[in-house]
Amino acid sequence: MxxxxxxxxxxxxxxxxxxxxxxxxxxxxxxxxxxxxxxxxxxxxxxxxxxxxxTREALLEALLRSSFGDLTARAEHLGRSVPPGEALLTWVRECTRFTTTYHGVTQVMVAAIEEPDSALHASCVELRAAGARLLSRAQDAGAARPGTDGTDLFALIAGLAWLGDQPALAPRAEHLFDVIAVPALGGHDVVGATVHADHELPTTG
Amino acid sequence: MxxxxxxxxxxxxxxxxxxxxxxxxxxxxxxxxxxxxxxxxxxxxxxxxxxxxxTREALLEALLRSSFGDLTARAEHLGRSVPPGEALLTWVRECTRFTTTYHGVTQVMVAAIEEPDSALHASCVELRAAGARLLSRAQDAGAARPGTDGTDLFALIAGLAWLGDQPALAPRAEHLFDVIAVPALGGHDVVGATVHADHELPTTG
DNA sequence: CGTGGAAACGGAGCGGTGCTCAGCTTATTC
DNA sequence: GAATAAGCTGAGCACCGCTCCGTTTCCACG
The missing domain is CATH 1.10.10.60 (Homeodomain-like)
Known part of the structure; x- marks a missing residue:
C-alpha cells in the first residue's frame, strides 16, 4: 500500500x-x-x-483489511479440513457473525462490490471468491443446492448480516440463520444434520 | 386520524x-x-x-398508509382465493416488490415494528399479523416449513426487500427470491413445485 | 359585515454533518 | 543550518434535522 x-x-x-x-x-x-x-x-x-x-471507505478498508484476510484464510482452511457442506455453513455463519463488530458495514460492502473505484472493492471481491469456492465445492459434493453462485452467496450473507444489524431482529439472528440460510444452502437431505447435531435428534436411532 | x-x-x-x-x-x-x-x-x-x-416517520406513515392497507387486504384476499402455499409465496413476493417504490423504507419498517411510539408501528404490526395468518395457514396445510412465525416471515421479507434495494443486487432480486425465500418457506419436499401447484402434495405415493 | 383570537405559517437560528483548501509548521536531507 | 518537500490545521462552505417565536391568516361569533 x-x-x-x-x-x-x-x-x-x-x-x-x-x-x-x-x-x-x-x-x-x-x-x-x-x-x-x-x-x-x-x-x-x-x-x-x-x-x-x-474517503470514508478508505478508512473502513484500513479497518477491515486484516479481518477480511482472516475470513478468506478461514474459508481456505475450512475448505481443506472439513466436509464441504459443513465448511460452507460454518463459514457463512462466521461471516455474518463478524459483521456484528461494526454496525452498518454490510451496506458499505454490498455497495462496494460492484463499484470498482471503491477502496473496499478488492477485499469484497476476494471475499466473494472465497465463498464461491466453498460453495462450488459443496455443490460438487451434493451438499449444497445447485443453481447458485458466489454473488448469491454474498447476497445471502449480506442479507443475514443486515438482519442481525437491526436491533429488533438481532436476538433472533441465530434462529434466522437456521430458517433462512440453512434451507437456502442445504443439499437435498443434509439440511439439518450437517452442522447442528445438537438441535434435535431425528427418530432414526 | x-x-x-x-x-x-x-x-x-x-x-x-x-x-x-x-x-x-x-x-x-x-x-x-x-x-x-x-x-x-x-x-x-x-x-x-x-x-x-x-417526525419523518409520521410523514412516511402518511405516505405508506394506503399501500399497507392494500397489502393486508391483499393477504386476506389471497388467503381466501388461492391454495395456502401459493398464497404465501405470492404475498411475500408482492411485499418485497412493493418496497422498491421507496428506497430505504425497509429499514424504517423494521426499526418501527418494535418501537411502539413510532408512527409506523401499528401499520407494521398489522402487516406482520397478516403475514402470520398466511404462514400458519400454509403450515397447517403442509405447504410451508414449520418452526417459523410471523416475525421470521417479516424478517425474511425485510431481508429480501433490503437486498432488492441495493443497486448491485437489484437485478438479481427475482433470482434471489427463488434462491432464498422459496426454500425458506417451502414445505418438506415441495420446494421447487410449491409456487404453481403445491396443494396436491404429490409425495404421498 | 366587522373583529378578536385561535390556528397556522415562515424562516432565522442552533448545533451538527461531510469535505476543501490556503496558509502554516515540521521533519528530513544536503 | 538552510532549503524543501511533506504534513498539519481549522476556518469556511453547503447542507442536514429540528426548534421556536413573531407574523399572518382564517373563521366563528357578535
Missing part, C-alpha cells in the same frame, strides 16, 4: 493512532460515525484524517 | 400538497430525503412541514 514505506515518522504515527481511535469509534457508533469525532478524539486536525483516508 | 375532521381549510390544503410533493421526492431520493427540500418544493415553510408531520 501507499502507506507502507516512504512515510514521514510523524505521519505514520498519526496514521496509526487515527486507525486505532477509529476502530473504537466505528465499533461503537457504526460505519457512519462522525469523522470529525474521530479526528477530534485522535487529537488531530480534520484535514489530517482526510489526508490519510481520502 | 387527527387530520381527518377539524382542520382549517388552508391547513388541509397544505397538508395534501405536502403529501403529494413528498410522495414524489421520497420516491426519487428515498426514505431519507431532505425534509427541507420537500417543504421548499411544496412552497411551504419548514415549520409547516413539521407542524403536520412532527
Amino acid at each position: 501507499c502507506h507502507a514505506g516512504g512515510m514521514r515518522a510523524d505521519a505514520r504515527k498519526n496514521y496509526d493512532h487515527l486507525l486505532e481511535v477509529a476502530r473504537g469509534i466505528v465499533a461503537e457508533h457504526g460505519a457512519d460515525a462522525s469523522l470529525r469525532d474521530i479526528a477530534r478524539r485522535a487529537g488531530v486536525g480534520l484535514g489530517t484524517l482526510y489526508r490519510h483516508f481520502p | 387527527c387530520h381527518a375532521g377539524g382542520m382549517r381549510a388552508d391547513a388541509r390544503k397544505n397538508y395534501d400538497h405536502l403529501l403529494e410533493v413528498a410522495r414524489g421526492i421520497v420516491a426519487e431520493h428515498g426514505a431519507d430525503a431532505s425534509l427541507r427540500d420537500i417543504a421548499r418544493r411544496a412552497g411551504v415553510g419548514l415549520g409547516t412541514l413539521y407542524r403536520h408531520f412532527p
Whole structure:
C-alpha cells in the first residue's frame, strides 16, 4: 500500500493512532460515525484524517483489511479440513457473525462490490471468491443446492448480516440463520444434520 | 386520524400538497430525503412541514398508509382465493416488490415494528399479523416449513426487500427470491413445485 | 359585515454533518 | 543550518434535522 514505506515518522504515527481511535469509534457508533469525532478524539486536525483516508471507505478498508484476510484464510482452511457442506455453513455463519463488530458495514460492502473505484472493492471481491469456492465445492459434493453462485452467496450473507444489524431482529439472528440460510444452502437431505447435531435428534436411532 | 375532521381549510390544503410533493421526492431520493427540500418544493415553510408531520416517520406513515392497507387486504384476499402455499409465496413476493417504490423504507419498517411510539408501528404490526395468518395457514396445510412465525416471515421479507434495494443486487432480486425465500418457506419436499401447484402434495405415493 | 383570537405559517437560528483548501509548521536531507 | 518537500490545521462552505417565536391568516361569533 501507499502507506507502507516512504512515510514521514510523524505521519505514520498519526496514521496509526487515527486507525486505532477509529476502530473504537466505528465499533461503537457504526460505519457512519462522525469523522470529525474521530479526528477530534485522535487529537488531530480534520484535514489530517482526510489526508490519510481520502474517503470514508478508505478508512473502513484500513479497518477491515486484516479481518477480511482472516475470513478468506478461514474459508481456505475450512475448505481443506472439513466436509464441504459443513465448511460452507460454518463459514457463512462466521461471516455474518463478524459483521456484528461494526454496525452498518454490510451496506458499505454490498455497495462496494460492484463499484470498482471503491477502496473496499478488492477485499469484497476476494471475499466473494472465497465463498464461491466453498460453495462450488459443496455443490460438487451434493451438499449444497445447485443453481447458485458466489454473488448469491454474498447476497445471502449480506442479507443475514443486515438482519442481525437491526436491533429488533438481532436476538433472533441465530434462529434466522437456521430458517433462512440453512434451507437456502442445504443439499437435498443434509439440511439439518450437517452442522447442528445438537438441535434435535431425528427418530432414526 | 387527527387530520381527518377539524382542520382549517388552508391547513388541509397544505397538508395534501405536502403529501403529494413528498410522495414524489421520497420516491426519487428515498426514505431519507431532505425534509427541507420537500417543504421548499411544496412552497411551504419548514415549520409547516413539521407542524403536520412532527417526525419523518409520521410523514412516511402518511405516505405508506394506503399501500399497507392494500397489502393486508391483499393477504386476506389471497388467503381466501388461492391454495395456502401459493398464497404465501405470492404475498411475500408482492411485499418485497412493493418496497422498491421507496428506497430505504425497509429499514424504517423494521426499526418501527418494535418501537411502539413510532408512527409506523401499528401499520407494521398489522402487516406482520397478516403475514402470520398466511404462514400458519400454509403450515397447517403442509405447504410451508414449520418452526417459523410471523416475525421470521417479516424478517425474511425485510431481508429480501433490503437486498432488492441495493443497486448491485437489484437485478438479481427475482433470482434471489427463488434462491432464498422459496426454500425458506417451502414445505418438506415441495420446494421447487410449491409456487404453481403445491396443494396436491404429490409425495404421498 | 366587522373583529378578536385561535390556528397556522415562515424562516432565522442552533448545533451538527461531510469535505476543501490556503496558509502554516515540521521533519528530513544536503 | 538552510532549503524543501511533506504534513498539519481549522476556518469556511453547503447542507442536514429540528426548534421556536413573531407574523399572518382564517373563521366563528357578535
